[in-house]
Amino acid sequence: MTKNLTPMIQSCVMHFGEMGSRWGINRTVGQMYALIVLNKEPLCADDIAEALGFSRSNVSMGIKELLSWELIKLQHLPGERREFYSAPGDVWDIAKTLIEQRRKREIDPTLSTLRNLLIEVPANTEEEYAQQRMREMHELIEMLTLWTSEIQRLDSAKLGKLLKLGSSIGKVLDLKDKLLNR
Amino acid sequence: MTKNLTPMIQSCVMHFGEMGSRWGINRTVGQMYALIVLNKEPLCADDIAEALGFSRSNVSMGIKELLSWELIKLQHLPGERREFYSAPGDVWDIAKTLIEQRRKREIDPTLSTLRNLLIEVPANTEEEYAQQRMREMHELIEMLTLWTSEIQRLDSAKLGKLLKLGSSIGKVLDLKDKLLNR
DNA sequence: CTGTAATTTCAGTAAATACTGAAATTACAG
DNA sequence: CTGTAATTTCAGTATTTACTGAAATTACAG
Numbered sequence: 113m114t115k116n117l118t119p120m121i122q123s124c125v126m127h128f129g130e131m132g133s134r135w136g137i138n139r140t141v142g143q144m145y146a147l148i149v150l151n152k153e154p155l156c157a158d159d160i161a162e163a164l165g166f167s168r169s170n171v172s173m174g175i176k177e178l179l180s181w182e183l184i185k186l187q188h189l190p191g192e193r194r195e196f197y198s199a200p201g202d203v204w205d206i207a208k209t210l211i212e213q214r215r216k217r218e219i220d221p222t223l224s225t226l227r228n229l230l231i232e233v234p235a236n237t238e239e240e241y242a243q244q245r246m247r248e249m250h251e252l253i254e255m256l257t258l259w260t261s262e263i264q265r266l267d268s269a270k271l272g273k274l275l276k277l278g279s280s281i282g283k284v285l286d287l288k289d290k291l292l293n294r
Numbered sequence: 295m296t297k298n299l300t301p302m303i304q305s306c307v308m309h310f311g312e313m314g315s316r317w318g319i320n321r322t323v324g325q326m327y328a329l330i331v332l333n334k335e336p337l338c339a340d341d342i343a344e345a346l347g348f349s350r351s352n353v354s355m356g357i358k359e360l361l362s363w364e365l366i367k368l369q370h371l372p373g374e375r376r377e378f379y380s381a382p383g384d385v386w387d388i389a390k391t392l393i394e395q396r397r398k399r400e401i402d403p404t405l406s407t408l409r410n411l412l413i414e415v416p417a418n419t420e421e422e423y424a425q426q427r428m429r430e431m432h433e434l435i436e437m438l439t440l441w442t443s444e445i446q447r448l449d450s451a452k453l454g455k456l457l458k459l460g461s462s463i464g465k466v467l468d469l470k471d472k473l474l475n476r
Numbered sequence: 477c478t479g480t481a482a483t484t485t486c487a488g489t490a491a492a493t494a495c496t497g498a499a500a501t502t503a504c505a506g
Numbered sequence: 507c508t509g510t511a512a513t514t515t516c517a518g519t520a521t522t523t524a525c526t527g528a529a530a531t532t533a534c535a536g
Contacts, residue, residue, distance in 0.1 A: 150424040242332040248385040
């Protein structure tokens with residue numbers, strides 16, 4: 113059973129579990145991650161199992177998944193035999209990892225599938241039309257990916273400045289528009 | 295569409311079904327949408343059921359979902375009693391709708407949850423730390439949303455120009471950097 | 477090595493989600 | 507209206523996905 117979680121942290125953990133499950137991430141893994149992120153000190157598997165009331169083996173599988181996404185890192189605490197896990201201290205690093213992993217797992221295979229279908233010779237008018245849409249999709253995804261990768265290059269400090277820009281952020285893009293309209 | 299799917303279209307439909315299911319969208323709904331997008335002419339429910347081998351009722355539910363996401367629109371064809379459905383002709387319109395709907399369904403509730411937790415008074419050091427992370431998350435999400443909404447304002451034509459910019463797209467952001475470093 | 481604590485694996489089960497067919501409802505031509 | 511085609515609903519079932527406990531494996535202190 114859940115032990116030791118304050119209502120505040122509980123709420124946040126539950127919310128991210130819920131959101132995770134809408135994004136193809138197992139609810140319990142989402143909860144585990146929120147817990148780790150919200151905790152200053154690294155947690156061990158038993159801490160997580162106890163705090164969330166999951167079986168030890170479920171936690172083990174969740175950790176394995178989070179490690180495979182590179183969202184947490186393993187560390188050993190002095191004088192502790194057990195393994196501890198923690199999330200990056202900077203939320204922007206977390207977001208960048210998420211974006212990067214999603215790209216590798218979903219975007220790249222999609223682009224590859226589309227490319228393979230685009231080199232085929234259309235057999236009829238319908239395939240010609242379908243290919244045209246695929247071409248547009250491919251271009252769009254490629255472009256959005258390019259943009260995203262540029263933004264990912266920003267470090268937290270730069271991002272902080274951007275943040276301060278606030279609602280005037282549109283100006284950056286207006287500027288770009290001017291660039292485009294030359 | 296009373297005939298079978300060509301391998302090309304079949305592959306694309308299957309791929310997007312697969313991808314959809316990774317993004318919290320039911321596989322069959324993903325397939326249905328790919329089919330509609332790739333087809334020049336609007337399709338009726340029976341077309342879809344036949345092309346994909348789903349039950350008529352499953353198609354009905356899928357259509358309901360796609361309509362609720364505003365990803366397809368209903369239309370009547372002259373001399374046809376049945377209802378037909380089609381996707382926007384412009385893939386960027388589709389992407390914008392997806393982004394917008396995701397924002398409404400997931401981002402906004404998340405921001406709201408975070409805000410509610412942030413106005414609470416932290417009960418101890420741990421909650422203080424947790425709130426700090428929540429604050430950072432809130433700021434980051436808000437900023438990314440702002441950026442996204444600016445980009446969403448672009449129409450297809452502008453996007454086309456951006457596309458032509460290709461890999462030199464980084465320059466737009468370099469420019470922004472200069473702006474920030476003043 | 478040996479013994480024990482920590483972790484992982486995995487077969488079985490529980491839970492959630494998706495899908496179907498039959499029945500109900502709605503839409504509309506005559 | 508009436509009859510029929512089209513669509514939706516929904517209870518039941520199938521499928522997929524998640525979770526657990528027991529057993530196996532690994533890690534390491536002594």
